[in-house]
Every structure is written in structure tokens, then in C-alpha cells.
Amino acid sequence: MNIFKKYIKKFLIFLFIFFLGLFSERFDFDKKIFNFTKYLVDYTSRTFYGFISKEKINIEIKPEHYDKILKVRELSLKKNQLREDIQEWVPAKLIVDNNTYDIRIRLKGTFPDHWNDPTQWSFQIKINNNSKTYLGYRRLNLQPPKTVNYLYEWLLMKAFENEKLISLGATYINLQINGSNRGAYILQGAISEEIIKKNKRQAGPVIGFSKKLYLKEMINSQRLDKLNAVDSLNGIEDTFWRAKIEPVQFSDDLLGTKQEEYLQKAIYLLESFRKGSLKTDQVFDIKQLAKVMALRAALGSSEFDWRDTKFYFNPTTSLLEPISKESHVSLDLNFRDHYFSWWIDSSDIRSHYINNTNFFLDLLYKDENFYREYLSQLNNFSKQKYYKELIEKNTNEFKKFSRLLNQNYPSKQIFSEEHIEITRLRILDFLNPVQGINVYFSEYKENFLTLNISNLQRLPVEILGIEFEDNSKIYLEKPNRINGKTPLLAVKNNLVKIDCKFKEQCKKLFINKQKLIFKIFGQDKEIKEEISQHYFKSK
Numbered sequence: 001m002n003i004f005k006k007y008i009k010k011f012l013i014f015l016f017i018f019f020l021g022l023f024s025e026r027f028d029f030d031k032k033i034f035n036f037t038k039y040l041v042d043y044t045s046r047t048f049y050g051f052i053s054k055e056k057i058n059i060e061i062k063p064e065h066y067d068k069i070l071k072v073r074e075l076s077l078k079k080n081q082l083r084e085d086i087q088e089w090v091p092a093k094l095i096v097d098n099n100t101y102d103i104r105i106r107l108k109g110t111f112p113d114h115w116n117d118p119t120q121w122s123f124q125i126k127i128n129n130n131s132k133t134y135l136g137y138r139r140l141n142l143q144p145p146k147t148v149n150y151l152y153e154w155l156l157m158k159a160f161e162n163e164k165l166i167s168l169g170a171t172y173i174n175l176q177i178n179g180s181n182r183g184a185y186i187l188q189g190a191i192s193e194e195i196i197k198k199n200k201r202q203a204g205p206v207i208g209f210s211k212k213l214y215l216k217e218m219i220n221s222q223r224l225d226k227l228n229a230v231d232s233l234n235g236i237e238d239t240f241w242r243a244k245i246e247p248v249q250f251s252d253d254l255l256g257t258k259q260e261e262y263l264q265k266a267i268y269l270l271e272s273f274r275k276g277s278l279k280t281d282q283v284f285d286i287k288q289l290a291k292v293m294a295l296r297a298a299l300g301s302s303e304f305d306w307r308d309t310k311f312y313f314n315p316t317t318s319l320l321e322p323i324s325k326e327s328h329v330s331l332d333l334n335f336r337d338h339y340f341s342w343w344i345d346s347s348d349i350r351s352h353y354i355n356n357t358n359f360f361l362d363l364l365y366k367d368e369n370f371y372r373e374y375l376s377q378l379n380n381f382s383k384q385k386y387y388k389e390l391i392e393k394n395t396n397e398f399k400k401f402s403r404l405l406n407q408n409y410p411s412k413q414i415f416s417e418e419h420i421e422i423t424r425l426r427i428l429d430f431l432n433p434v435q436g437i438n439v440y441f442s443e444y445k446e447n448f449l450t451l452n453i454s455n456l457q458r459l460p461v462e463i464l465g466i467e468f469e470d471n472s473k474i475y476l477e478k479p480n481r482i483n484g485k486t487p488l489l490a491v492k493n494n495l496v497k498i499d500c501k502f503k504e505q506c507k508k509l510f511i512n513k514q515k516l517i518f519k520i521f522g523q524d525k526e527i528k529e530e531i532s533q534h535y536f537k538s539k
Contacts (some may be wrong), residue, residue, distance in 0.1 A: 038411040043119075046408045053174040054370025057187075058095045058140075059105065059123075060178055065090035069157070072107055073115050082110055084212070094125065094134065102128040106462030110211070113147055119182055120144040124190065135171070136198050139249070141177060141189035147507055149403055150414035151398075152299060152327040154443065155387060157188075158394055159295045165201045165288055165313060165410040166323045170448070172401050184408035191248045191310060191323060201312065205250055207270060208310040208325065209243040239357045240306060245270050248310055258315075266313035269320055273363065280367035284311075285319045287373060289364075292322045294377035297343035298386060300423040302328045304342055306360035331413055339426060344458055345484070368481070375459070382427040389421045431520060433457040439480075439531045441511045443493060447508040449498045451516065454491040460486040460521035463496050467528060468505050469513045474498065481521065508533060 033049055061069070068090050078081040087106050090432035094101040097428045106148050107401055111165055122143040127134060134140070145151075151168050160167035168189045175182040195212050210290045245267050293304055305328070311320040330340075346361040365371050378473035391398050405414040423478035435456035442450040455461050482494050500506035505514055515528040 009244055018096070020115050039079060039190055041411050042409050045410050046183030047181060049407045050176070050183065051402075056096070056174045056177065057185075058094065058176040059092050061090065061092040061105065065092065066178070068126055069105075069107060073121065076107070076115060077112070080112060080430040082115065089126070091191055091338075094127070094369045096134070099132055099134075101131040104128070108141060108143065114143065116335050117144065119180075120185075122147060130261055133194060135169075135187075135189075137169075137192070138194045139187045139192040141188045141190050142185045143376060145172065145184060145186050145405060145409070145414070146343070146412070147397055148188075148325075149327050149329040149331060150409070150412065152415065153188070153325075153328045154184060154397075154401060155390070155415075156295065156301075156324075156327045157389070158325070160292070160392060162393075163291050163295070164293075164337055165292055166195070166321060168195060168323070170323055172404050179342050188325070193249075196312060201321075202314050202315050203259065204313045206248040206310050206312050207245055207261060207263070207266045207268055207320075208248060209240065209270075209407055212244070212312050213403075217393065220459070238359065239429075241274070243307075245274075261312050262315055265318065266311065266320060269313075271309060276363070278498065279362055283320055284370075284410045285314070285317060285321050286370045287319050287377075290370065290374040290377045292324045293343065293364075293374055294381050295386075296324065296327070296409055296419075297378060298381045298424060298427060299327055300329050300339070300419055303339045303341075304361065306358070329419070331416075339423070343427075344430065362428045363411070371460075372522045375520075378427060379523055382424050382431070385424065387404060387424075388417070391417075396476070399415075412537055431459070432525075433459070434518075436527060437461060437516070437518060438491070441533055444507050444511075447500055447502055447506075449500050449511075451496050453482060453494045453516070455482045455485055455494075458489060460485065461518050462485050462521055464483070464517040464519060464526065465499075466498055467515045467517055468503065469510075473517065474501060474503070475517070 011504065052127040052420045068088050072082070072086055072088055075086055089106045092103050092105045094103045106124050108122040108124040122141070125140050125142065127138045127140075145153075148170075161169075162283070168191075171187050172184050173187055189198070193203060193247045196203060198205075247263055247267075250259075250263060252322060255265075269278065269283045273283040274311050280289075294303055304324075305326075307324055308324075310323040312323055313319075314321055342358060342361060345365055346358045359409040366376075402415065405412075433456075437456060438454040440452040444450070449466070449487040453463065460481055462479035462481050463476065464479055465473055467473045476498065480496050482496075483492075485491050498506075504510065511531050512533045514531055516531055517526055517528055
């Protein structure tokens with residue numbers, strides 16, 4: 001009887017383990033346990049850190065006002081989105097280093113990653129005019145570091161400062177709300193008059209493409225999906241063309257002033273760029289824009305989003321300067337195997353190309369002057385170990401913030417030097433491709449050599465001239481640009497004529513001893529390619 005009970009017990013244990021395995025596989029139970037364990041480790045570490053941290057910010061909110069924030073969060077969780085029509089500012093006090101600031105505060109962030117955590121939520125803060133600024137800011141954002149990829153946001157802002165671009169700044173502090181510890185937060189300035197002054201710019205308006213239409217269309221698309229209906233014919237993929245261009249924080253007190261004239265000029269410039277009636281260098285400070293995009297690319301950013309990018313109108317130059325934020329470094333993906341390609345061009349090798357096209361990038365990359373400047377900056381930042389040198393330049397601050405974030409988030413990867421280096425090497429490889437061009441002899445007639453040239457890689461090339469066997473060279477009066485190859489499509493053939501200036505070496509008999517001179521667009525390095533005698537003839 002005891003033996004029978006023993007076997008029954010083993011059998012029940014076996015069934016329990018078997019069904020637990022099925023349950024785990026069906027509902028990702030093991031993954032949920034793992035994630036909960038990591039959360040518990042981080043939460044415990046943050047709580048302990050809160051007791052020993054000296055750099056603290058405390059926000060005091062009266063219970064009735066805090067309840068309003070809770071209700072907004074609860075409604076946002078139900079709708080899976082924080083909409084502008086339910087946001088509400090409430091009064092509070094910001095206390096730091098025995099100084100008290102009168103403020104207004106509200107939740108920040110459209111999507112749940114900003115406020116679905118039980119304790120860590122993103123906030124927008126306005127310091128009232130009766131209080132002095134804090135760190136030079138009157139408007140500022142407090143966010144859990146995960147929403148801006150931990151240490152990467154600080155590094156991106158440091159790069160902008162280093163290159164005299166507009167930076168929102170970034171520092172990390174320990175946040176308390178009504179004495180309750182919330183852990184390490186990133187503090188950044190929000191777009192305001194103070195930010196413009198802090199970046200040593202003359203007062204001028206800031207504009208951008210509104211997100212409102214995109215968000216409304218996304219909600220509508222999700223509603224249709226739930227009904228198993230077809231997608232809306234007014235889809236979200238081309239919202240860029242329909243988004244309203246709006247000022248950011250433009251006071252009614254400025255109506256009728258010079259600032260309103262600047263605002264009208266700024267909106268005119270950005271709208272004219274979108275419609276194609278003005279070129280990129282007529283609208284933007286292209287050196288600054290090129291640097292911002294190249295720095296994001298070199299950091300491994302997953303996107304350059306037109307919705308998140310704002311533009312300051314510089315009254316001195318009458319050009320728009322970019323204000324970029326949110327590094328968008330995808331730490332969840334294996335960067336050794338995966339990377340994004342927005343920094344190459346706007347094409348994405350997917351079945352539904354239209355859904356993944358960045359029309360804003362399309363317009364930028366079509367402009368030859370801008371594209372040349374951008375590729376030149378990309379080359380400059382990747383040739384040197386730019387970010388490694390920047391970290392060394394700011395080593396004390398880097399170590400301080402690294403230690404702070406590691407103490408608050410021991411289960412998270414807050415930064416990877418390997419990721420930065422792999423990204424740098426990928427960019428260098430792209431700018432110096434193994435593939436170059438194919439060059440075929442086509443004909444030699446009346447002293448003109450005609451070559452048939454195919455570009456084999458995604459970047460444009462510039463045909464410069466020809467080098468002869470005796471090392472003498474003939475350069476074209478103007479470089480001949482050939483566009484890059486579109487992914488997954490056949491190469492295109494391009495006929496290029498060169499005035500040989502009565503040199504016999506251009507004849508078919510000698511042509512395989514000569515070399516064509518070209519360079520990758522936006523780079524200074526000249527490359528030479530052999531010319532094939534066995535020509536491909538094209539009409």
C-alpha cells in the first residue's frame with residue numbers, strides 16, 4: 001500500500017511539472033517570473049539607494065491634486081495612451097537643496113512606457129514666474145531613465161553641446177514625491193525661452209510638425225483592427241504630408257511683435273521645404289542638421305523622427321536649426337546582429353514599402369548639397385572614436401552617472417561601449433564598401449571615350465576622370481554623379497563621356513590598362529577602378 005502511495009505521489013508530481021511546463025509555454029509564465037524577479041531586484045536597489053542618495057529632488061503635491069494625476073494615469077492606462085484632452089496641470093512645490101520653487105506639474109508621455117510602471121512615471125514641470133529658474137530651466141522634464149535609454153541620452157546631449165548644437169541638457173537625480181522615493185530620474189530642459197538663451201542663441205520661435213493627427217489616425221486604425229475591418233483609406237503612413245506645422249510654447253503676448261514675424265517666416269520655410277518649393281539649404285542650417293543626424297547615426301539611434309524633431313528659427317541667419325532629443329537606442333535588440341538603416345537612406349527592405357517610408361528623410365537626401373554635407377559629417381564622426389573620446393573628456397560625470405544608474409537598475413544594461421564601437425565600424429564599412437562600380441568600354445569616337453558604368457552599392461558616387469598607365473590623369477570639368485543602387489533591384493547602367501584630349505590610350509585596344517577615378521559621394525578619398533575591354537553596349 002505504501003509503495004502504491006509512493007508511485008501515486010510521483011505521478012502527481014510528474015503531472016504538476018508537466019502541466020506547469022505547458023502553462024508556462026502557453027502564457028509565457030517563465031518569462032513573466034523572470035521579468036518580475038528583475039523588477040523586484042531593481043525596485044529593492046532603488047529603495048536602498050533612496051536612503052543613501054544625497055542629490056535629491058522632492059516634489060510636494062497636496063492629496064487632492066495628487067488624486068487628479070492618479071485619475072489621469074488611470075484613464076490613460078485604460079485607453080493605452082495619454083491624450084492631450086485629459087492632461088491636467090496641478091500646483092505643487094519643488095524642493096531641492098533647501099530651495100523651494102512654486103511649480104505646476106502633470107504626467108508626460110503619449111505611450112504607456114512613461115506611466116505604466118507602478119511607481120516611476122514621467123512628468124512635465126513648469127516653474128512659476130514668481131520663482132527663480134532651476135539649473136537655468138523654467139520648463140523641465142523628469143523621466144524614468146528607461147524612457148530615454150538610460151545613459152545614451154546624456155551622451156547625445158553632451159555631443160550636441162560639444163558641437164555647439166542646441167542641447168536640452170541631461171542630468172540624473174533621485175526623485176521623491178511627498179517623501180516617497182521614486183529612484184533615479186533623468187532631468188532635461190523642455191523647449192522654452194530659457195533653453196534658447198542657455199544655448200547662446202538670440203530669442204526666436206521654435207516650430208515643429210504636430211503629432212495630433214498621427215495619434216488620432218493611429219487610434220482609429222487600432223479601432224478598425226479590433227473590428228476586423230479594413231484599414232482606413234486615410235492611413236497613418238503619409239501623415240507627414242498632412243501634419244500641421246505649429247509653434248512650440250508661443251505666448252499670446254508676442255502677437256504683433258517681431259517674434260510673430262519670425263514665426264510666420266519659420267512656418268513658411270518649413271512648409272515650403274515640405275512642398276518642395278525651397279531646397280534644404282534654403283530652409284535649414286545644413287551643417288547643423290547634418291551634424292545632428294550624423295551624431296545620432298554614430299550613437300546607434302534607431303530613427304530620426306520628424307515628429308520628435310523641433311526647429312528653432314535663428315533671426316540672424318533666417319534659417320531653421322534642429323532641436324533633437326530621445327536617443328532611441330534599442331537596447332532590447334542584439335546590436336551585434338541587428339541595426340537600423342535610416343541613416344543610409346529611407347528605404348526599408350520590407351513587403352509593404354509605403355508603410356515604412358520616411359518622407360522627411362526622402363526630401364533631405366534628395367538635396368545634393370545637404371546629402372554631401374551629411375555624408376562628410378558621418379565620415380568625420382566615425383573615422384575618429386568620437387564618443388569614446390567624448391566620454392574620456394567627461395569621465396568624472398560619466399562615472400558618476402554610470403554608478404548612479406547601475407545602483408538603481410542593476411538588472412539593466414545602461415550602456416555598452418561595444419555597441420558604440422560596432423556602430424562606428426559599420427558606418428566606416430558602409431562609407432568604404434567592398435563593392436564599388438563596374439566600368440565597361442562602350443566606344444571611342446571623335447576623341448571621346450564613352451564608358452558604361454554601374455554603381456554597385458547604396459551610396460551615390462562621383463565620376464572624376466581617368467588615370468592612364470603612365471600615371472597621367474584627365475579630370476572632368478564637373479564630376480558626374482551616379483545614384484546609389486536600390487536594395488533588391490538590378491543595377492542601372494549609366495553612360496559617361498570623357499574628352500581624351502587626343503590620347504591614344506583611350507582606344508579599346510589599350511583601355512584595360514587605364515583606370516577610372518571616382519569617389520564615394522561626400523568623401524575626399526579618390527578610388528580607382530579597372531576598365532573592362534569586354535564591353536556592355538547600351539543605347
